Amino acid sequence: MMMADSGSIEGVAVIGNTDITSTEAENNLINTMVERGTTLLRKMEMNVTEAEKRTGKNTVNMQETYTVYLIETRPAETLPEGGTPATPDTLWRRYSEFELLRTYLLVTYPYIIIPPLPEKRAEFVWHKMSADNLDPDFVERRRVGLENFLLRVASHPVLSNDKIFFLFLTEEKEWREVVLETGFQDKFDSRLKSLSAMFRVKNPDKRFTALKLYSDELNSVISQLLRVRAKVADRLYGVYKVHGNYGRVFSEWSAIEKEMGDGLQSAGHHMDTYAASIDDILEEEEHYADQLKEYLFYTDAVRSVCRKHELMQYELEMVAQDLVQKKQQKEELVTGTVRVFSLKGMTSKLFGQESQEQRESRLAALEQSIREGEETLKEKNTECQEFVRTAWEDIERFKEQKDRDLREALISYAIMQISMCKKGIQVWSNAKECFNKM
Amino acid sequence: MSVGAPRVLASSGQKPITEILHPLSAAEDQLSGTVSVGGDKSTQEAGLTNGTPVETSSPASTSSLFNRLQLDDDLEADVRDPYAETTETRDLFVTVDDPKKHVSTMETYITYRVSTKTSRVEFDLPDYCLRRRYQDFDWLRIKLEDSQPTHLIPPLPEKFVMKGVVDRFSEEFVETRMKALDKFLKRVSDHPVLSFNPHLNTFLTAKDLNKRQGLALLTKVGESVKHAAGGYKLRARPAEFCAMGEYLDTFNQKLGTIDRIAQRILKEQSEYLTELREYGTVYSSWVGSEEELRRPLEGVSGSVTSCCGALEDLGEGMSQDFLPVLREYVLYVESMKNVLRKRDQSQAEYEGRLEAAIIRKQEDRTPMPVEVEKCQDKVECFNADLKADWERWQSNKRQDFKQLLTGMADKNVNHYEKCQAAWESLITLLQDKQTEDKTSESN
Numbered sequence: 072m073m074m075a076d077s078g079s080i081e082g083v084a085v086i087g088n089t090d091i092t093s094t095e096a097e098n099n100l101i102n103t104m105v106e107r108g109t110t111l112l113r114k115m116e117m118n119v120t121e122a123e124k125r126t127g128k129n130t131v132n133m134q135e136t137y138t139v140y141l142i143e144t145r146p147a148e149t150l151p152e153g154g155t156p157a158t159p160d161t162l163w164r165r166y167s168e169f170e171l172l173r174t175y176l177l178v179t180y181p182y183i184i185i186p187p188l189p190e191k192r193a194e195f196v197w198h199k200m201s202a203d204n205l206d207p208d209f210v211e212r213r214r215v216g217l218e219n220f221l222l223r224v225a226s227h228p229v230l231s232n233d234k235i236f237f238l239f240l241t242e243e244k245e246w247r248e249v250v251l252e253t254g255f256q257d258k259f260d261s262r263l264k265s266l267s268a269m270f271r272v273k274n275p276d277k278r279f280t281a282l283k284l285y286s287d288e289l290n291s292v293i294s295q296l297l298r299v300r301a302k303v304a305d306r307l308y309g310v311y312k313v314h315g316n317y318g319r320v321f322s323e324w325s326a327i328e329k330e331m332g333d334g335l336q337s338a339g340h341h342m343d344t345y346a347a348s349i350d351d352i353l354e355e356e357e358h359y360a361d362q363l364k365e366y367l368f369y370t371d372a373v374r375s376v377c378r379k380h381e382l383m384q385y386e387l388e389m390v391a392q393d394l395v396q397k398k399q400q401k402e403e404l405v406t407g408t409v410r411v412f413s414l415k416g417m418t419s420k421l422f423g424q425e426s427q428e429q430r431e432s433r434l435a436a437l438e439q440s441i442r443e444g445e446e447t448l449k450e451k452n453t454e455c456q457e458f459v460r461t462a463w464e465d466i467e468r469f470k471e472q473k474d475r476d477l478r479e480a481l482i483s484y485a486i487m488q489i490s491m492c493k494k495g496i497q498v499w500s501n502a503k504e505c506f507n508k509m
Numbered sequence: 510m511s512v513g514a515p516r517v518l519a520s521s522g523q524k525p526i527t528e529i530l531h532p533l534s535a536a537e538d539q540l541s542g543t544v545s546v547g548g549d550k551s552t553q554e555a556g557l558t559n560g561t562p563v564e565t566s567s568p569a570s571t572s573s574l575f576n577r578l579q580l581d582d583d584l585e586a587d588v589r590d591p592y593a594e595t596t597e598t599r600d601l602f603v604t605v606d607d608p609k610k611h612v613s614t615m616e617t618y619i620t621y622r623v624s625t626k627t628s629r630v631e632f633d634l635p636d637y638c639l640r641r642r643y644q645d646f647d648w649l650r651i652k653l654e655d656s657q658p659t660h661l662i663p664p665l666p667e668k669f670v671m672k673g674v675v676d677r678f679s680e681e682f683v684e685t686r687m688k689a690l691d692k693f694l695k696r697v698s699d700h701p702v703l704s705f706n707p708h709l710n711t712f713l714t715a716k717d718l719n720k721r722q723g724l725a726l727l728t729k730v731g732e733s734v735k736h737a738a739g740g741y742k743l744r745a746r747p748a749e750f751c752a753m754g755e756y757l758d759t760f761n762q763k764l765g766t767i768d769r770i771a772q773r774i775l776k777e778q779s780e781y782l783t784e785l786r787e788y789g790t791v792y793s794s795w796v797g798s799e800e801e802l803r804r805p806l807e808g809v810s811g812s813v814t815s816c817c818g819a820l821e822d823l824g825e826g827m828s829q830d831f832l833p834v835l836r837e838y839v840l841y842v843e844s845m846k847n848v849l850r851k852r853d854q855s856q857a858e859y860e861g862r863l864e865a866a867i868i869r870k871q872e873d874r875t876p877m878p879v880e881v882e883k884c885q886d887k888v889e890c891f892n893a894d895l896k897a898d899w900e901r902w903q904s905n906k907r908q909d910f911k912q913l914l915t916g917m918a919d920k921n922v923n924h925y926e927k928c929q930a931a932w933e934s935l936i937t938l939l940q941d942k943q944t945e946d947k948t949s950e951s952n
Contacts, residue, residue, distance in 0.1 A: 283910040288798040294790065299788045306781035313777055316770045327756055331907055338914070474801040481805040482939060485812065485932045492929035496922050503918035509911045 072441070111231040112222075116147045116159075117240060119218035122210045123163070133335055138210055139163040144240050162243035166191070169217060171250060172239050176230060177411035178255040178262065181379040182462040183230060184469045186223035187368030189216025195297040195360065197304040197353070208354070212361060219365070229465070266378055270385045276459070281379040282466065290370040293363050300360060304353050315346030335446055341502040352491050359487065362480040366473060373469070378461055387451045394444040401437045404430065557655065602626040603698045603713065605691035608683045609640075618642050619678065622686055623694070625713045627678045637714050643668070645718055646690055652708035653697065659887075659894040660703060661848050661902060663696035664840035665689070666833070685833045692837070696905070702894070743857040747892075753899060754849055768835050775824055782820050789813035804942055808935040815931035823924040827917065834913050838906070845902065852891045859884035 121141040129135045143159035169188055176185045195211055203209065221240070224230045235253065238246050321339030325332040607622040622640045625637040646665055664690035670677055677683075698704045711718065746754075792810035796803055859881070866881045 143837050285798060292795045292798070296788075296791045296795070299791055301785045303781065303788050306777065306784050309777040310774065313770065313773050314850070316773075317767070318761055320766045320770065322762075324767075325761050327763075334911075477802055478939075481717070481802075481809055482936065485809065485935050487910050488816075488932045489929055489936075492925040492932065495925035496929070499918045499921040499925070503915050503922065506520060506911060506914040506918055509907065509914070 111225050116452050118143045118146050122214050139165045175255045178259045182458045183465050184372045189213050195301045197301040212237040272384050279377050279380050286370045286373040311349035318343035331509045334505045338502045338505035345498045359484045383455050387455050390448050390451050395439050514674050536835040600628045601698045603694045609685050649712045659891040661898040663693050743853045744860050757842050812935045818929045819924045819927035826920045856888050859888045
């Protein structure tokens with residue numbers, strides 16, 4: 072199904088075969104990620120294959136039901152003819168552990184757009200779809216989403232090399248301890264505090280500003296799209312289901328007819344088939360919605376990177392400002408002029424001049440502070456530049472990925488629509504045949 | 510004369526005429542009269558009242574047994590399949606089309622062109638073309654009902670429309686009404702008895718109808734007075750007419766259900782359409798913030814818009830072609846029920862009179878009055894006509910619904926074909942772009 076050229080990084084085109092199913096489309100996406108090849112993916116195959124319900128005591132010692140997902144990994148090697156694949160290593164993880172992993176990655180790689188997790192709670196639900204987290208359809212879609220998340224991370228040039236991620240896939244029990252030992256949670260808390268604070272950057276980076284704007288626009292349009300799509304799905308469901316009533320009335324009517332009876336009866340059955348077909352159609356469309364949702368959540372990750380840069384820029388500006396102030400203070404001290412009002416200056420005026428000794432020690436301290444400040448500024452500058460460099464590398468990579476993936480998604484959506492039309496034609500043609508026999 | 514319960518005419522079906530006994534032949538006459546059988550296309554004698562026989566090739570239902578007695582014995586039972594195609598024997602073709610609005614100082618109304626092509630001798634010319642308005646069709650229908658009380662007259666579209674609710678001059682309304690009028694006229698002109706009715710002839714040929722509406726009204730009043738005065742109660746309705754009544758009731762019910770379902774579907778589709786339109790615009794608005802995704806997004810938006818158009822067409826088609834025909838059949842069922850009622854009435858009258866006559870005969874040995882015989886005639890003719898019309902109606906109903914439902918299926922198939930084409934063109938578009946990109950990259 073893939074038209075991937077060897078050697079060139081082209082989009083995965085599934086055009087030409089419009090009978091492809093959503094599972095096949097999903098596999099194509101995964102194949103793309105594998106093809107792009109990171110060291111990790113070359114070594115290891117990974118899947119999230121099952122979901123199971125568990126009950127246990129939670130942190131506040133209360134009984135709860137939760138779902139665990141089975142992660143299977145096995146060495147990626149070509150099998151000899153007729154050879155059986157090696158038994159995979161497996162471990163169980165629950166959603167909260169995935170969340171933990173993601174938070175760790177967020178903190179550890181602030182310049183990377185971290186792939187999002189599938190939604191915690193079902194949103195943009197059309198009325199017949201269950202919003203219950205324990206609903207088997209929801210669990211199934213979540214399983215797919217979690218697998219997608221792992222593959223996204225595993226195919227990322229930077230993230231795939233992370234040790235914690237590797238342990239997540241291989242160490243069931245000790246992993247939690249190890250990740251907490253990294254101390255990322257403290258960093259997370261402090262970051263969170265700073266990020267939620269209001270601050271203004273004096274010289275915002277134009278590129279990041281544009282990116283944040285784009286990210287907000289994308290977020291807004293995808294939200295709108297998902298909302299309207301859910302309404303469309305609702306309405307379409309209604310249209311199909313009402314046709315089921317034809318089935319019943321044709322059946323009743325056929326009972327009082329002689330020659331017309333058979334034709335009516337069989338046509339009625341086709342109407343029932345038509346009405347029932349919408350369930351599968353909409354189920355498949357959820358896959359498209361999930362693809363959109365991934366990018367909706369991605370916009371949060373993009374925004375997060377922009378904000379982190381802003382914070383970094385702000386801190387840099389603060390350090391620079393602080394340094395300027397200190398240098399000014401030193402100058403005042405040296406020249407004895409008070410250019411800027413300072414409380415110390417006032418008090419010394421009011422309560423008498425300080426001694427030469429005091430003055431000299433203050434000067435020394437200030438000079439030390441300035442030296443430290445200059446060091447810090449240099450560090451921060453380098454940090455900032457490095458952040459910008461690595462972030463933009465990842466942003467470019469992300470943009471390409473987004474264009475590819477969304478294009479794919481739109482194409483597969485069109486294919487889904489074609490399939491739906493074909494089904495409709497089939498059913499109505501069958502019904503027509505029956506009517507003709509009346 | 511038979512004493513006791515009146516003998517109901519057996520359903521003759523396809524039996525040859527000679528095997529059927531004349532109802533009056535029980536004791537006295539051995540006349541090999543005719544009984545109308547099987548509704549079929551055949552020429553029929555004109556001039557019913559004067560009894561003059563005209564060329565006859567086959568029997569047909571008439572309203573007077575007396576007349577039939579004078580007919581040639583060449584009459585044979587027509588045993589042709591009532592459902593067979595009879596286009597070869599059709600010699601009267603009518604069409605209603607070309608609606609036009611007329612504005613006068615008094616009123617505004619629509620007229621329709623009524624075109625006739627015929628080879629019948631009853632018509633002076635082979636072609637006629639004139640304009641008629643709804644009122645004229647109504648006149649014709651009343652005249653037919655009055656002059657052919659034993660026959661089922663096809664229904665007309667609804668006469669009254671609520672001003673302000675329905676626009677009487679909208680294209681849709683006029684189109685729908687015209688189609689129904691066309692159907693009415695075609696049904697009448699295809700009917701072996703009704704098509705020879707002189708009022709139809711007048712309608713199709715006369716410049717001025719000179720409608721004596723007053724007279725029609727009087728006739729109607731007369732009838733109801735007669736019935737009220739009679740007040741006869743029906744003793745035993747023959748099984749087949751009971752069955753017809755039951756069928757009509759159930760059929761009517763089902764028609765109503767189908768109408769409701771069709772309307773509901775239209776409503777749901779309309780609401781779906783509203784959402785779908787908004788859906789398309791969201792894709793359009795997304796285009797603004799993208800570069801690479803421009804084409805696919807525009808394409809999806811375009812395909813969605815095409816689907817909206819196809820859906821609109823489907824809705825229009827269903828509401829213009831499907832629903833009116835369905836409703837017309839409800840009116841048809843009503844007409845049929847009326848005819849059944851009238852039949853019941855005439856049977857009741859006969860039974861009543863017969864009873865009275867029998868009692869009198871027992872008392873003073875007076876012979877059976879002619880009225881009673883006439884009543885019996887009437888009942889038997891009625892039954893025969895009704896059965897023939899019923900068969901014809903059933904056959905037409907089967908054809909009509911076959912056409913209606915296959916039409917509905919066609920419209921839906923059509924709709925999906927349009928949508929499929931819209932989405933497939935998007936795929937092709939994107940495919941072309943991809944080949945474009947590849948070639949440009951390899952250059």
